[in-house]
Amino acid sequence: MASVTRAKTSLSSIRWVTLSCVIPRTPISSAWPKIWNACCGHRESDEWSNGKIAAFPVCTSIPVTALTLPQNRLRRFLALTKPRVVSLIVFTAVIGMFLAVPGLPPIHAVVFGTLGIALVAGAAAAINCLVEQKIDAVMARTRNRPLPRGEISARETLLFATAVGCAGLVILWLEVNPLTMWLTLATFVGYAVIYTVLLKPATPQNIVIGGASGAMPPVLGWAAVANDVAPEALILFLIIFVWTPPHFWSLALYRAKEYAKAELPMLPVTHGPAYTRLQITLYTVALFAVTLMPFAIRMSFRYSIVYLATLFSALLIDHYIRTYGNDGL
Structure with missing residues (x-):
C-alpha cells in the first residue's frame, strides 16, 4: 500500500514538473499555488515560494485556470x-x-x-x-x-x-x-x-x-x-443632443436613491421626481420637433417624416408608461 502511495506521489510530481516546464515562472505561474488552494483546498507549498517545485496531487483545472488568466485580464480592460x-x-x-x-x-x-x-x-x-x-x-x-x-x-x-x-x-x-x-x-x-x-x-x-x-x-x-x-451634420448633432437629457433623466429617476447616496446632483435628487418628469416631457416634445428638421431641409427621403414621427411618438408613449405609470420611481 505504501509503495502504491509513493508511486502516485511520484507520478503527480512528474506531471507537476511537466506543467512547470511548459509554463515558466511568471506572475501567473507564481500565483499557481494560490489558484491550487482555491480550486483543490491544498496549502501553498513553501518549496514553491523558495523557487523549488512542489509535489502536489494533480488538479486538471489548474492549467486551464492559469492559462486563461490573461484572457480574463483582457476582458477587464475591455470592460473599462x-x-x-x-x-x-x-x-x-x-x-x-x-x-x-x-x-x-x-x-x-x-x-x-x-x-x-x-x-x-x-x-x-x-x-x-x-x-x-x-x-x-x-x-x-x-x-x-x-x-x-x-x-x-x-x-x-x-x-x-x-x-x-x-x-x-x-x-x-x-x-x-x-x-x-x-x-x-x-x-x-x-x-x-x-x-x-x-x-x-x-x-x-x-x-x-x-x-x-x-x-x-x-x-x-x-x-x-x-x-x-456641414449644416446637415449639425442637425444630426442636435437630434442626439436633445435626446440625451430625457434618456439619462429617466435612468436617474429609477436610480435616484443611489445617486443621492453617491452625492451626485442629478435632477431627481436636487429638484424631485415631478419636476424631472416635466423636463423629460418637454425635452421629448422638443426631440419630436427636431427630428423633423432633416425632412424639412430635404436631407432624407419623403417617407422619413412618417417613420420619424412614429418612432418618437412611441418614445413619448413609453415615457408616460414608465414615469407616470410607476409611482415608485
Whole structure:
C-alpha cells in the first residue's frame, strides 16, 4: 500500500514538473499555488515560494485556470471601455459617414475613421471609470466594474487609456484627416474632463451641457468622409443632443436613491421626481420637433417624416408608461 502511495506521489510530481516546464515562472505561474488552494483546498507549498517545485496531487483545472488568466485580464480592460456605449457611438458615427456623401463613402475612411473614433471613445470611457471609481463602488449598476472590484489599478487604467486614446488619434491624423482628429480630441476632453470631472459632481444640468460630447459622433463620422462639417451634420448633432437629457433623466429617476447616496446632483435628487418628469416631457416634445428638421431641409427621403414621427411618438408613449405609470420611481 505504501509503495502504491509513493508511486502516485511520484507520478503527480512528474506531471507537476511537466506543467512547470511548459509554463515558466511568471506572475501567473507564481500565483499557481494560490489558484491550487482555491480550486483543490491544498496549502501553498513553501518549496514553491523558495523557487523549488512542489509535489502536489494533480488538479486538471489548474492549467486551464492559469492559462486563461490573461484572457480574463483582457476582458477587464475591455470592460473599462464600456463596449455597449462605444458600439452606439460607432453606430451613430457610421451613420454620419454614409449621410455625408451622395453615394457610398470611401471604404478607407469608413474603416480607419470607425477604428480611430472607437479607440478614443474607449479611452474616454476608461478615464470616466478612473475618475468615478468611488462613485461606481456605491451604485449597484456600476459596483461590479473592474476598478471598484480592485481587479485593475488606477495606474494601469491611466496607462491603458493613454495608449488607446493616442493610438486612435494617430490613426485619425494619418489615415483619415486632421479635422476629424481635432474634433475627436475635443470630444474626448468634453466627456472625460468637462463632463466627468467638472460638471457631473457640480450641477444638475450636467447632462444637458455635457451631452454635447455624446452628440458629436455623427459629426465626427461626417468629417471623416467629407473633411468638413456641414449644416446637415449639425442637425444630426442636435437630434442626439436633445435626446440625451430625457434618456439619462429617466435612468436617474429609477436610480435616484443611489445617486443621492453617491452625492451626485442629478435632477431627481436636487429638484424631485415631478419636476424631472416635466423636463423629460418637454425635452421629448422638443426631440419630436427636431427630428423633423432633416425632412424639412430635404436631407432624407419623403417617407422619413412618417417613420420619424412614429418612432418618437412611441418614445413619448413609453415615457408616460414608465414615469407616470410607476409611482415608485
